Amino acid sequence: MNIILLGPPGAGKGTQSERLVAERGMVQLSTGDMLRAAVKAGTPVGVQAKAVMDAGELVSDAIVSALIGENLDRLAQDQGAIFDGYPRTAAQAEALDLLLDERGRTLDHVIELEVNEDALVERIVGRFTCGNCGAGYHDTFKQPKVADTCDVCGAHEFKRRPDDNEETVRTRMAEYRAKTAPILPIYDARGLVRRVDGMADIAVVTQSIESILDGK
Numbered sequence: 001m002n003i004i005l006l007g008p009p010g011a012g013k014g015t016q017s018e019r020l021v022a023e024r025g026m027v028q029l030s031t032g033d034m035l036r037a038a039v040k041a042g043t044p045v046g047v048q049a050k051a052v053m054d055a056g057e058l059v060s061d062a063i064v065s066a067l068i069g070e071n072l073d074r075l076a077q078d079q080g081a082i083f084d085g086y087p088r089t090a091a092q093a094e095a096l097d098l099l100l101d102e103r104g105r106t107l108d109h110v111i112e113l114e115v116n117e118d119a120l121v122e123r124i125v126g127r128f129t130c131g132n133c134g135a136g137y138h139d140t141f142k143q144p145k146v147a148d149t150c151d152v153c154g155a156h157e158f159k160r161r162p163d164d165n166e167e168t169v170r171t172r173m174a175e176y177r178a179k180t181a182p183i184l185p186i187y188d189a190r191g192l193v194r195r196v197d198g199m200a201d202i203a204v205v206t207q208s209i210e211s212i213l214d215g216k
Contacts, residue, residue: 001026001080001213002105004087004187007113008176010124010169011198012205016113017082019206024213027075030084034067035059045070065095072103081105088179093186109212110187112180113198113205117173120199124169131157 001024007013017028038046039053045066049059068086075081087093100107126139132155137144145151148158163169187193196208 001108002083002100003080003108003213004083004110005113006110006180006184007198008115008117008120008173010120011113011115012202013084013113015202016205016209017084020082020209024080026080026082027071028082028084029068029071029086031064031067031086034071035064038067038070043070061089061091061095064092065099068096069099069102072099072105077104080108087183090182090186093183107192109194110184110192111209111212112184112193112195114195115198117170120173121166121169124164125166127164128158128160130155131159 005013005017017026017030020026021028035046035049039050040046045063049063049067052059052063064086068083072081083096087096096107122140123138126141127136128138129136130150130153133150133153135150135152136142137158148156150156150158184193194212196205196212198205200208
């Protein structure tokens with residue numbers, strides 16, 4: 001089972017991918033993570049990508065596609081892939097079809113986590129984590145049980161991501177819409193797109209995705 005998981009930053013793609021990895025043995029292929037890993041490991045594609053990035057240029061579709069291929073080759077035949085952040089363009093969608101076909105794989109579903117933008121802004125802007133153990137909290141939805149004390153480790157230092165502010169979040173959402181707009185019609189025409197309410201409880205979202213993958 002190979003799927004594309006779509007949704008703006010904060011929609012829950014990471015959380016849902018972690019669950020699919022844990023429960024189904026799938027592998028999350030996030031272009032950003034793969035690029036950093038390839039550069040660090042010094043793979044052939046990583047060396048090529050590092051040279052481009054060191055020159056201050058954007059990594060080309062060819063390099064990204066080679067990176068995807070490199071990671072697909074590492075999967076066992078019965079392992080499914082979750083594509084996160086790829087494809088973003090019609091050309092990349094065509095490249096993905098070719099990469100999968102060359103390896104005897106098919107794309108089974110494109111799942112979009114739909115969100116309410118204003119509610120998502122509130123969700124992201126209000127989040128913070130324990131500075132010691134990384135446990136997650138929220139101004140509205142999940143305060144520590146004892147004020148200024150982490151429920152998990154008892155530490156008193158908390159931190160927020162500097163880009164978790166309304167202006168940055170809305171810019172990232174606009175960027176997401178602009179980048180996914182070209183590929184959704186392609187997959188809609190093939191009947192592959194399914195939409196899930198990304199604002200629902202995490203467990204409900206997981207159940208909805210599981211139902212899609214199980215053909216229910």
